[in-house]
Amino acid sequence: MTPTPHDALFKATFSQPEHAAAALREVLPAAVAARIDFATLALQYLEHRRPSPADRAARGGCSRRRGRRPRRRS
Structure with a gap:
């Protein structure tokens, strides 16, 4: 099951090359x-994975939290 309607769409x-071609032509x-x-479009199954500690270190140790804006004070 897909977690969100966006993912499902x-x-x-x-997932169907002919539909992907039509969508890409439009946008x-x-x-x-x-x-x-577009005749050469084909599905490619890729594995989604979380970055390993080595991947994060190669990027300079970035985390998702870095770069967040500070809270505004009222």
Whole structure:
């Protein structure tokens, strides 16, 4: 089951190459879409994983908390 309606829509659209091609043609600038061979679209199954400590260290130790805006005081 998909956790959100957005995820369900995205997966339904992009899990079928013909639907993905139609969606991309609609949103991409014409000059960009003209350079894509939509007939070659194919599914690629990728594994989603959390970054390892080594991945985080390679990025300079960034965490999700870094860069948050400080709270405003009333």
